[in-house]
Amino acid sequence: MRVKICGITKPQQGQAIASLGATALGFICVPTSPRYVTTEKIQAVIREIPKEIDKIGVFANLSQAAISDIVSACQLTGVQLHGDESPAFCEQLRHQLPNVEIIKALRIRNLDHLKTATIYTQYVDTLLLDAYHPQQLGGTGQTLDWQMLEEFRPGCPWFLAGGLTPDNIIDALTQLKPSGIDLSSGVEHAPGDKDLEKVALLFTKLESIC
Numbered sequence: 001m002r003v004k005i006c007g008i009t010k011p012q013q014g015q016a017i018a019s020l021g022a023t024a025l026g027f028i029c030v031p032t033s034p035r036y037v038t039t040e041k042i043q044a045v046i047r048e049i050p051k052e053i054d055k056i057g058v059f060a061n062l063s064q065a066a067i068s069d070i071v072s073a074c075q076l077t078g079v080q081l082h083g084d085e086s087p088a089f090c091e092q093l094r095h096q097l098p099n100v101e102i103i104k105a106l107r108i109r110n111l112d113h114l115k116t117a118t119i120y121t122q123y124v125d126t127l128l129l130d131a132y133h134p135q136q137l138g139g140t141g142q143t144l145d146w147q148m149l150e151e152f153r154p155g156c157p158w159f160l161a162g163g164l165t166p167d168n169i170i171d172a173l174t175q176l177k178p179s180g181i182d183l184s185s186g187v188e189h190a191p192g193d194k195d196l197e198k199v200a201l202l203f204t205k206l207e208s209i210c
């Protein structure tokens with residue numbers, strides 16, 4: 001299973017988290033976020049991590065040209081679209097960035113909203129389900145209603161996100177079988193400052209259920 005740790009801002013923490021077992025690191029390219037990182041900071045982290053780790057930029061309602069510039073400057077392997085990007089936007093971006101994983105994040109409000117996820121499956125590589133928050137785009141620490149996701153079979157790989165922690169990860173994965181998990185605030189001291197003990201505990205818990 002893929003394990004993405006998001007909101008990396010420090011090269012040493014990125015390196016340590018990759019060594020602990022993360023398969024992907026996420027970089028918040030949303031200027032209003034407390035976890036926002038500049039292109040230069042992303043480059044500094046990427047210099048310290050192995051090639052095989054997926055490097056995902058998180059964007060919200062940014063233009064395709066601006067996303068492409070950051071992808072190419074940082075050599076990102078994937079983009080996570082966390083705003084209100086339409087299926088058409090995802091399709092166009094996929095054509096523009098054919099070798100880059102396109103992940104569409106959906107902040108799920110209810111079961112009806114969850115059904116709209118399937119509209120995206122033909123235009124993206126991967127879906128990511130996060131909890132809805134009226135004021136914040138992400139990194140809220142709020143969990144989804146996992147029961148609502150029990151029948152979720154989108155026809156493409158998907159990440160479970162939203163309020164995952166070392167304490168609730170076993171419950172989540174007992175109930176659901178996503179292709180990957182994505183954690184941010186559940187493994188940090190403060191926004192953008194990851195807690196390596198919590199990350200290590202996460203991987204110990206994951207080993208116990210594999």
Ligand SMILES: O=C(O)c1ccccc1N[C@@H]1O[C@H](COP(=O)(O)O)[C@@H](O)[C@H]1O
Binds near residue numbers: 028060137
């Ligand atoms: O983390 C942020 O600050 C952020 C800002 C804007 C868009 C997305 C953001 N983070 C994403 O939110 C989810 C869930 O985070 P959490 O585990 O609940 O803290 C995750 O996919 C992050 O990539």
